[in-house]
Amino acid sequence: MWRCRRGGGCPQGRHCRDITNLSSLGFLGLYHGFQATDAAVEKQTCCRITLPRKRRAYQGTPPADQVLLCMTNCPTLIVMVGLPARGKTYISKKLTRYLNWIGVPTKEFNVGQYRRDLVKKYKSFEFFLPDNEEGLKIRKRCALAALNDVRQYLSEENGHVAVFDATNTTRERRETIYKFGEENGYKTFFVESVCVDPEVIAANIVQVKLGSPDYVDCSNDEATEDFMKRIECYKNSYETLDETLDKDLSYIKIMDVGRSYLVNRVMDHIQSRIVYYLMNIHVTPRSIYLCRHGESELNLKGRIGGDPGLSVRGKEFAKSLAQFINEQNIKDLKVWTSQMKRTIQTAEALGVPYEQWKVLNEIDAGVCEEMTYEEIQENYPLEFALRDQDKYRYRYPKGESYEDLVQRLEPVIMELERQENVLVICHQAVMRCLLAYFLDKPAEQLPYLKCPLHTVLKLTPVAYGCKVESIFLNVEAVNTHRDKPENVDISRPPEDALVTVPAHQ
Template structure:
């Protein structure tokens, strides 16, 4: 029978006579006393009325076990760009994440880069150094995920052979990590050339080279990898979890997404834009509650707020923006502001202002008077502070 039902039945009627002594001890554990963290408003185990230290310091965990993200692809395919963007995003939504760039380990090991010969498949010394750098990086991954409390590590390297990827999978299995591969495939010569000029020419490898020499050397470096490159294969790698990004997002192939964090990764990677675009972020016009110095609520615009909305509408018309899309929250003040633009707009609940809970429509002076502890806690950490019966900014991000 389901364990949760058995626990309820035994709590009401006593432990069944047929249970083993081990089960008897396990099921007889009394739930610990809980206390509420004043900053986050989260219930946690306590001892003598105080939160246990390890639970008090623990962050919310979005993964049931650590995840190792493994980049795959030839040089100049945007792997490091993706790694950095993904690392930043995951940290932003509250998932402790760190990037491990094997190229940086190689530069620390080999202080002076000579030329592409180092990457030739028949260069035994180069192979040995690169292999050792990869192993050193994996050891640091283990330290981060198993000791330092990290939840996601991004292993940024070419990882172009099936043998190298199997080595990483064995490493992950031995340490209890999930593996998710991110392969960037690009056959467009213009995109590759643009990436080389924009990114690789600024690399420490080419700090003393002229542009033409650097481009020629890097193109030869790519050739060193091409002959042994084994892309992720739909048939051979059908048991692996991965996403293939083709030609900078023109096509995607997603396989065996296994959990919440992998689905968040896929969603993010499928919505990365690398082409320049203009995004205007604008607050609503002054509201009636703004005039009174009160937070939250759902009041309309004040006379000055309406004047602001009209000025904003004229500004937008002057920009002559093609295919303009306007998003607003579902609050009255933002919708009134958007109405003045004279263009279609979409309402998103996700854009609603933070819910201040019991402090809604109060002045900050009133909060300080009636809830002095809450007022002080908010000053300590505005990002993670959660209003009583309300939200934190961290909630909005997640």
């Protein structure tokens, strides 16, 4: 049951931003201190609980009462630790991408980039020598500039998580950063990447550092030699996180990119999710294949949702997909589908074992299931306009939003990170969500990513991102992509609402 705090006659109904879900009686009872019954709820004034837009950045030690107030939901500062070529930036970028995808505003602050912006031309490893006073001053200046931007992001711009990507190899430097977090009311969580396997280190150097802006004018051999000397500059002063000396810190220590882990003092749900994610990622070369089911009978008619079978062309695509996968000669390929008929029929043509995931089912359109866009505009013009205004957060009546779908698909992302070669046969909205994760697309763009029928996307994770290849399998299909119309006003004429609807039977 939904109630607007302004009274029962709110014209926006359940779409009002001041609503409170009164079905959450346990929460309301706990918060307001009364027995959670319908009668009790009716007698209470339900208030909208909000957080301040700006958080105060403290200079010096914060008052004790303020520290207590931010114990649960205060911002998180993630601090990377480790020698160069240990995968810190790789981890930073993946973690930032994941947290943003699940709806936690996160930003990465790479101190190396601050140094490159300040010192336009890199000369050699000598810049990093411990007795190079000028180099030390510049690096300290860059670190302070990055921390100042961290404060700006977390305290003034409503950021939730900042990732401070630098070596941070000494206990003294980490203590300084920890105090910075305390003074500003942040929780600090350290992520250390330790590599002792020479093959892992060599692979990191080849894949990442040889493509660094520092070495654009160097040969591979020159770059490798200089970078190895740069690593030596840090080794003598490197102090790893210690179970005894750092027992009061919150951290995860990752050995050889996932061979083993050490986790200490995880303090809240954000840190728990970070740890869980980091324990699932790996760097083994692999490819992920994403495609939609073959064209369905309802696709031909322009109807959304439902559980139809494949059209004639859809069955032809299934055969072409089987031929394509066979020609790829993919080692240990796993095939995943939803539990809907059209993805299962597509997978059956492959002639290989496949797994059905209910969480891969198409977005639930609620009361609009199996309707055309024209019928939705005719019967629910307000809903149609509201969805165009904010397609990511809009929830169909008795259905789902893209935001809901992202939360539903998080276990799939975790498993995809754990696996090697996988083919996922899914649906348009589901494929958009998965693609947005791998390509680091923001929520506003996610619902409009183009995922045409009868096209396979091959995703190959690379050093700091993902390479995408689009393969059309030469079987024609209807277009199901609808762009956002220019006019999204709730009083728009029908022709403006339907201008971007693709053609159908």
